[in-house]
Amino acid sequence: MTTATAQWERVLLPNIEQDQTEWLDAYVAGGGYEMARKALGMAPADIIGVVKDSGLRGRGGAGFPTGMKWGFLPQGLFPRYLAVNADESEPGTCKDRPLMEQRPHSLIEGVICSCLAIEAQQAFIYIRGEYYKAARVMQQAVEEAYAKGFLGKNIFGQQGKNVDLVVHRGAGAYICGEETALLTSLEGYRGYPKLKPPFPAVSGLYGKPTIINNVETIVDVPHILRRGADWFKSWTHERTTGMRLYSVSGHVKKPGVYELPPTVTLKDLIYDICGGIRNDHELKFVIPGGSSVPWLKPHQIDIPMSHEGVAAAGSMLGSSAVMVMDHTVCPVWAVANLSHFYHHESCGQCTPCREGSAWMHKILRRIEQGGGRMEDLDTLRDIAGEGKPGSGMISGKSICALGDAAAWPVGSALGQFHDEFVEHIEKGCCPYKNKRYWMAGGRFVNETFEKMPVL
Ligand SMILES: Cc1cc2nc3c(=O)[nH]c(=O)nc-3n(C[C@H](O)[C@H](O)[C@H](O)COP(=O)(O)O)c2cc1C
Structure with missing residues (x-):
């Protein structure tokens, strides 16, 4: 994994190339936990005020303003909880993982500062089941922090200041990244989302006020307290502030996790920072914000990588996970x-x-494997809509946004690559044969077929 070495100061993952865990002594030697100590002397409202002023927006996908969310907590209602969302299961998103594996104490310091802000004494890190190393590192770091008195009762020797932190491993379900499902799972039940309202800030874990934030959001908090809201806002595009981590995967020469400002353009990210397309192939399309967001074609990528910049091009910044596909990729196969x-x-x-x-999966597989019918396209369009919120039979019609996430890429692929869908149906096979990999019996096999059997 790499981070751009360009002119920007990297604060979240300064030594990502070294791929080493920074344990407690090294973290403290570099000024770590100073902000947690300082936050102990600050009024909760003042911490929330600085976070609000910084314009910090959640890094988990929706981009909701963090200070505003914290401000929704009902006055005088205790206990309160903080749940850190470390589920990171959206395909293409891999930025929270190096944060936890390499800088676990920066997350713990973020948890302490955030708990002091929202007056919570109990926090949880809900971590994706498959993130074994991250969970192990986090657990060890939490034990180090307890041993030093940075977590537990009377933290840093301050009477009455308590912060307990539990690392909880999920069992590998994407749905448990959705905030209400995460809380249900944390309570020990099947990870089902719940209708909102009530929002977790009012009634969350065990029915008590709960703040849920993404790992990167929480890691940002001590940096904002240390350097100030104006420093954070020195990297701004419209209403998107602060450096952030972009996970870039797919057919670029240098995939990785890059810490960059929101003013960086998608084009520069792909061609300058990630070295361009592998084997100097042509770019076919880009998924700019995690696998659920609408796709962009090459003429649409000269846009700032902010919430507003990506929205203006018709997509979403989401979890800022950029997936790049070159001309060898069959878009019908990709969306299937x-x-x-x-x-x-x-x-x-x-x-x-x-x-x-x-339905969408069955129809897409049928088209991709050569058994599609022209009327399938109308059916798909009815189900998926146009890849926009609220259009089609699914988007906006389920308890949580997983339904939207399923529909948007399909609606978008149909709109962007209509001719390719028609070609599959007319030819009765995938025109990209020999150029893709087929998942068979759990193994990837290079496929050289004329016409696949129809499911
Ligand atoms: C199906 C689904 C999966 C999600 N997965 C994650 C995830 O893995 N990590 C995450 O931080 N947010 C995820 N979210 C968003 C969370 O519900 C929530 O908005 C987020 O954790 C809030 O943190 P933030 O304000 O710091 O972004 C998911 C949402 C949905 C609908």
Whole structure:
């Protein structure tokens, strides 16, 4: 993994190339935990004020203003909880993992500062089941912090200041990244999302006020307290502030996690920072914000990588995970693959999401494998809509946004690559044969077929 070595100061992952865990002594030697000590002397409202002024928006996907969310906590209602969302299961997103594996104490310091801000004495890190190393590192770092008196009762020797932190491993379900499902799972039940309102800030874990924030959001907090809101805002595009981590995967020469300002353009990210497309192939399309967001074609990538910049091009910044596909990728195959993921991960509570994601997957596979019919395109369009919120039979019609996430890429792929869908149907096979990999019996096999059997 790499971070751009360009002119920007890297604060979240300064030594990412070294790929080493910074344990407590090294973290303290570099000024770590100073902000936690300082925050102990600050009024909670003042900490929230600085976070509000900084314009920090959640790094988990929706980009909700963090200070505003903290301000929704009902006055005088205790206990309160902080839950750190470390589920990171959206395909393409891999930025929280190096944060936890390499700088676990920066997350713990963020937890302490955030707990002091929201007056919570108990925090949880809900970590994706497959992130074994990250969970192990976090657990060890939490034990180090307890041993030093930085966590537990009377932290840093301050009477009455208590912060307990539990690392909780999930069992590998994407749905448990959705905030209400995460809390349900943390309570020990099946990870089903719940209708909102009430929002977790009012009634969350065990029915008590709970703040849920992404790992990167929480790691930002001590940096903002240390350097000030104006420093954070020195990297701003419209209403998107601060350096952030972009996970870049796919067909670039240098994939990795890059810490960059929101003014960086998607074009520069791909061609300058990530070295361009592998083997100098042509760019086919880009998924700019995690696998659920609408796709962009090459003429649409000269845009700032901020919430507003990506929205103006018709997509979303989401978790700032950029997936780059070159001209060898069949877009029908790619969207069929994504739809398999969402169908598999739908929790099944809501009929539109459960059935709709299954229909889309079956139809897409049929088209991709050469058995498609022209009327399939109308059916897909009815189900998925145009890749925009609220359009089609699924988006906006389920308890949580997984239904939207299943529909948007399909609607977008249909709009962006209509001719390719038609070509598959007319030819009765995938025109990209020999150029893709097929998942068979759990193994990737290089496929050289004329016409696949229809499911
Ligand atoms: C299906 C689904 C999966 C999600 N997965 C994650 C995840 O893995 N990590 C995350 O931080 N947020 C995820 N979210 C967003 C969370 O619900 C929530 O908005 C976020 O954790 C809030 O943190 P933030 O304000 O710091 O971004 C997911 C949402 C949905 C609908």
